[in-house]
Amino acid sequence: MSSVSVETFPAVNMLDLEGSGQVERTNWVLNAPKPPGICSEIVSAIRENVFPCGNRFFSVCKEPRLRNVMPFLEGVFPIILLCKNYKISKFKRDLMAGLTLASLCIPQSIGYATLAKLDPQYGLYTSVVPPLIYALVGTSRDIAIGPVAVVSLLISSMLQKIQDPLVDPTYYRKLVFTATLFAGVFQAAFGLLRLGFLVDFLSHAAIVGFMAGAAVMIGLQQLKGLLGITNFTNKTDIVSVLESVWKSLHHPWSPFNFIIGCSFLSFILITRFVGRRNKRLFWLPAMAPLISVILSTLIVYLTRADGHGVKIVKHVKGGLNPSSVDQLLLNGPHLGEVAKIGLVIAVVALTEAVAVGRSFAAIKGYHLDGNKEMTAIGLMNIVGSLTSCYAATGSFSRTAVNFSAGCETVVSNIVMAITVFISLQCFTRLLYFTPIAILASIILSALPGLIDLSEARNIWKIDKLDFLACAGAFLGVLFGSVEIGLMVAVLVSFAKILLISIQPGAEALGLIPGTDMYYSVEQYPMARQTPGVLIIRVKSALLCFANANSVRERIAKFASQKVGTGDKENAGVRTQLVVLDMSSLLNIDTSGITSLKELQKELASQGIELAIANPRWQVIDKLKLANFIGEVDSRVFLTVREAVDACITPKMAAV
């Protein structure tokens, strides 16, 4: 060791060593307070989640006290607070927004009901009760509640495996209401138990892929209405659907459906283009679907085109939502399966609602409590399932219309619900001659909003593995089923986390000029490595069974190579000290500790010392418990700098 000359340690001269200070600081590391155990951490996590009092992001924190009931009620029913501050000027804007919303909502609801394989009136029912319930308990000011395309597809694609709606529509409807009830119960439970974070488990990238896949799926399903096909497949994957279309084209089919559908689709898309160009005409694309329905119905009625193969809606039952309490199947052979479907619906519906609510809240600058939103959406679906509604949630496209129509509060939803209710009472008979192709074109026109190509490109640019989750979800939906798509997305997302957390990597660190910091020499080429000293940082978050061996081998390999071989002045200096910067190691397990012990032995056999710098709370605690380091240990340092200085100085003195 004494052959190492002073010149090889230029870094040492730069710092005024605080000898006693270093020892004292090492004691700080060794005698840190005991970190919280796993039990107390779990308890505190639950407490923080369930009783977030003092957290200003959860507005319903005040416990109900007799002398203070009003704030509690205001917390549970935000509409009370709303009424207090409501003005006539606000109402004017809400009225306009609500009417615009209704004009878009009525045709979309009928379309989505056919997508869910239900009669048209069920879509309208779903646009009456859930928005009213949401208005009582929800906190978003912009969200437009009602049936949405993806959830409708989800319901029909999953439930028709249990019961074909063409064979027994009554039983199928019962299944739908039961699944809606389960979805509502799950959603409300997530909210009440403050499990809102569960919705975060569908990553953004996965949602982008899933939505795009669902949109393509829905678009393909519309070929049935657009082409007037009678025998359409029940499967949703792209192969089956295209096969089904191909077969139908070889049978005689009426081109009128296609002509009507396409011409009105063009009309809707053109109005949207105009509306985008001229912001004052925002109502035009919102009204276009209703105008299309009215015009096409008129045309069919006047020309009697239904006699020439044009499929029409026929009878739509009017009147108020009937009760569906007696239609719920709370015992029976399919209960478990329906509950599982309810869970999937709950998660997908919440994901859409929370995403749409959050993004518009961010634009207007107010905060949305995810857990409270979930409770509200759960409640509205529970009530919905009792009043002949199927699963509702916040719609992307209609929320945007509501926003651009200048809505101020949730009152626009109430206006919309009342308008739909009036239509149900008075105008359902007028829908008799509405061609089914027009419903297909209304659904088709809403799909481009679900496919976010620019975001997909963005994800590709930023993170290739994220894009894999996105593509996996997309292809899973397209070639498998909706559930497979969701599963692929979740699996890829979590596999990515695992991969990054345990990738066995180690990087050499160097001193950043002008500071006391040792950072990666790859990231900062100007960082200077000290000859004879190897400073290593583990690149993963955990040193555990899955990577401990690889990390150990990599560090030993690093250490056995000469440091600074490329650099003339450092060439030939053998490594004498390895400093392990543990600052980024979140945790270590028994395998990790074993491999550290082995590493130390291995290095010692080559005459290399091992020092540890800046271990985290959990890590130092475990190292002490495992007797890898003692109460007083000369190999532990608070900072890398101190480790380098303390280990090199005695050797310099010996020279």
Next chain:
Amino acid sequence: MSSVSVETFPAVNMLDLEGSGQVERTNWVLNAPKPPGICSEIVSAIRENVFPCGNRFFSVCKEPRLRNVMPFLEGVFPIILLCKNYKISKFKRDLMAGLTLASLCIPQSIGYATLAKLDPQYGLYTSVVPPLIYALVGTSRDIAIGPVAVVSLLISSMLQKIQDPLVDPTYYRKLVFTATLFAGVFQAAFGLLRLGFLVDFLSHAAIVGFMAGAAVMIGLQQLKGLLGITNFTNKTDIVSVLESVWKSLHHPWSPFNFIIGCSFLSFILITRFVGRRNKRLFWLPAMAPLISVILSTLIVYLTRADGHGVKIVKHVKGGLNPSSVDQLLLNGPHLGEVAKIGLVIAVVALTEAVAVGRSFAAIKGYHLDGNKEMTAIGLMNIVGSLTSCYAATGSFSRTAVNFSAGCETVVSNIVMAITVFISLQCFTRLLYFTPIAILASIILSALPGLIDLSEARNIWKIDKLDFLACAGAFLGVLFGSVEIGLMVAVLVSFAKILLISIQPGAEALGLIPGTDMYYSVEQYPMARQTPGVLIIRVKSALLCFANANSVRERIAKFASQKVGTGDKENAGVRTQLVVLDMSSLLNIDTSGITSLKELQKELASQGIELAIANPRWQVIDKLKLANFIGEVDSRVFLTVREAVDACITPKMAAV
């Protein structure tokens, strides 16, 4: 902002600011070289794994060249190198060790063969060919190759689900050989493709629990032999076995089996105790099983106890291993299932062999190449499956005996194999009257070595979640099956990694006196927080979809609370700056970036600035790609210290 007085920023006066230096260093952060993409990282990981040349831990690195065949051959067949340096003194020790090993191996092999539900001679066959093959290609000097208890249990418990060995022993044997072939192929493939790290995926804690569970299982199975039960269950879970024993006890049974078994078990355990007390008598516990077999056989022969209900081994076929090439079922209905079973056997056998090889290599101070070991074990099982052997691996108990008998090289395995071979040729007829109960007691006596209570206690002390994996594996084996135990262990282990990697935590940092470092104030109570500045470090390794929202909310909550409320001099100072120490964030995804953007907006609305310190390579790159930070950005700093100084100084000037 100007209302904040100079007195509230005491930390600033301590440092001589290097204004220009800071800006320059921020540019180092912003203009770091592009990090390697995901593709190049994967390629380099594969290259490092498959072509580890230059890594001194993989001794077979030299590519075969015509002028240099010898080193290559020596790499493939380490025995060549061994022969070069072999001395007569070494052989003496190896001979002694080999003979001791054989005396333990013969009774154990017969016992393990009955555990695998095969005839006794197959256990002996397995102790002949695999050790010889291993001696040619293996690198461990101490390992004792042959049948082991856990693998035998695994084979019988999984394969008897396909074919009951009592109904059709020939087909069952074919399945065993086929599964052994698959196991060997998988093991060799793992080794050749350098997938050795796969074996690390069974965590240490899981192995401890799994081994203990398997030992209890095996012990319960021995009740059959010990009690002489005829109708024994085929299931391995504790409930079925105890039920089966309970039922049998109500039928007439012979107590002689039990008496013979228990008395010789006591004899073996007593000799072990004596052997531990007196190290020079190490051979006594090793010889005890053979002595027991000889004595008990003699007793039964002389007393003709087989007529009184004592079950005996009866005919054991002698002679050399017959070929089993024609017995392999390489097509047929069960091929997929057998391949799956082969994979499980391969992993468990490798886990045991690598663990036992590594621990004794560590004691003697030589390194074992995991990948090469796997290839060797795979090869010996492939050859074994062609010569009527079932899956062999390194045995814990016999390796310990080999070690204490003073083995020098793998030659002791050759000696053992030749001894077993001679026994097969000459002495199998003598085993006719060996009572089955004695085999049960030999197996039982080997079990305590598989149950490592002190290690389990250690795991509990160090890591509660690790203990959960351990307990899960143990209970899974006990109450479910061997596969369920393995699955539980792997799932719990990976769930733990996920949990730690994405736990949504944030901790406040403070300046450690005497340094420029900002560390957790919880871990280091002496760390000083700067009033008006909140320094936060994310506690997880990734800021991703699963935790980004929670982390954002937690930081915003931190920021909205007053800093230093407990401290008189700092009380009442509002937070004006949040510094995010990103040093431990390994990666970030699109959701994480979105939540950072939201956090910045949220903080800005309260007049709080957000600064970023020390982002890692991957993170800064993604933040730049996502346009969260620009090419020149005043919010990015190399160190926390610089962020605090740079943001506070202008405000001081303004005062």
